[in-house]
Amino acid sequence: MRILGADIGFGYTKATDGRQFQVFKSIVGEAHPIQFAETLLPAQASQPRHFVIGNEEVFVGELAEAQSRGRGFTLDHSQFLAKYARTLALAALSPFAEHGDPVRLVTGLPISFFRKYKDALTTLLQQRHELSVIHADGSRQDKQIYIEKVRVIPQPFGSLFNLMLDAQGKTLQQRFVTEKIGVIDVGFRTTDFTISDKTRYSERGSLSTDSGISLAYNAIANLLHEKSGTQVELYRLYEPVTRGVIKIKGHKYDLTGIVQQAFGQLATRIATEANRLWADDWDIDAIVLTGGGGAALAPYLQPLVQGEVLPMPADQDARLNNVMGYWKYGAHIWPM
Ligand SMILES: Nc1ncnc2c1ncn2[C@@H]1O[C@H](COP(=O)(O)OP(=O)(O)OP(=O)(O)O)[C@@H](O)[C@H]1O
Ligand SMILES: [Mg+2]
Known part of the structure; x- marks a missing residue:
């Protein structure tokens, strides 16, 4: 039995097994054969982003952002749950789950969706999921992810448990x-x-x-649209916002003021x-x-x-605070 945490956010999907973690953008896109899959430079080893789940073949995260023609990204919550939550969760968990091995999962929902969707999310995830993982070299691995138990908590409590508990699930800060x-x-x-x-x-x-943050990104994207005529997708703004500059069709725009x-x-x-x-x-x-x-x-x-x-x-990526806390909470409620 293994305890995993998954935080399926509108911006990023995060997962951990307590030792390792991964983060990718919450984007799902249709997969298609890439003629020239290898990058020209040795890339950093990354987790699989290409899956067959049910009768759908998908790319997720940055691979979907860069390569998919039809890309799904939504800020509507019921649509998000129905269409993407399972795919994102399985993609996030797959490196940490062994074929057929029981997994116990702690995940979260935003405060206002907690009561309404808690049971639906549990039902969606608590089962045996069959999928195929397509690795970067093109090899295909069939995998069953067996989620035997799901616990859903209000998302911000993840951050609280992260501060409160240690890696054994015991109280660290009274x-x-x-x-x-x-x-x-x-x-x-x-x-x-x-x-x-x-x-x-x-x-x-x-x-x-x-x-x-998407509200602020929206304001920035609107101003850029006025200036450049190009509508920049919100999920593509993090890097330019951090750098303070964006290049659109060869023109550089300074972003610091906006x-x-x-x-x-x-x-x-x-x-x-x-x-x-x-x-x-x-x-x-x-x-x-x-x-x-x-x-x-x-x-x-x-x-x-x-x-x-x-x-x-x-020194920590604040996006991971909730998911680390989910995992510690799992260690707390399911002591081994
Ligand atoms: N290294 C990073 N890469 C990308 N974004 C980062 C990074 N560090 C901080 N951020 C900020 O984190 C934000 C996303 O935060 P987070 O992952 O907590 O959101 P989310 O959980 O996906 O969204 P929600 O809680 O609304 O569902 C980004 O919009 C960006 O402003
Ligand atoms: Mg969040």
Whole structure:
């Protein structure tokens, strides 16, 4: 029996077995034969991105982004679950699951979808899945991923468990067990707010909003469209935003000003939501800012949120906070 964690986000899909992890963009595309599959330079070893699942042959992640003609990417949640969640989960888990070996999986849903979709997501994933993995050299490996148990938790609790528990699932930091902690998880599409009051979930203090990083990316893409006439897909903006410059059809556009403005506006919106939602929870001991978007917005958001905001480890990819916590939670509830 093996414990795995999977965080299927609107922006990125993340999975871990506690030792290794992988991240790829949450994009599914139709597969087609690539005439010239080898890259010209020795590439870094990467996990498979080409699968046959049911009667569909798909590329996922960056391979779909670069090679698929029909590409699926959605910010609509019910569509996301119905069309892509299973494919993304299986692609993410496959390197960590042995053929036919039972796997126990912890995964999450955004706060506002938690009650409505928890059972549907469990049913979707908790079964024996038959798939074929197509490796980079073209070889095909049939594989059964047997997910014998699924536990679904509200997504931001992943980050909380990551801080609270160690790799054996034991309590590492007592304050997260005994105190009242607010969590702000800024993702690609959603921002989730939640309160853990001595590890108990507070309904009143929990909310999902649409204030994800994609709002800021949208503003940036619109401005670029005005300037260049090209509509840049949102999921292609991370690298240019980080570098502060984008090249479209040979022209370079400086992004630093517009990024500052868009991130500043989004941070103001999120801080307003937090301060309003938690107006009655003035006794919160500390606030955890998490998610990949949380890291990107931290310098803008920290001064605007009322309360002690805990700094995040700078040496870790903040996109992985939830999935690492899912896995530790699995170790906690299913001790070996
Ligand atoms: N190395 C990185 N590569 C790409 N994006 C990064 C990186 N580090 C931080 N980010 C930021 O993380 C954001 C995505 O965060 P995250 O993976 O937590 O979202 P998600 O979980 O997919 O979305 P949601 O929670 O809305 O479903 C990106 O939009 C980007 O701003
Ligand atoms: Mg997320």
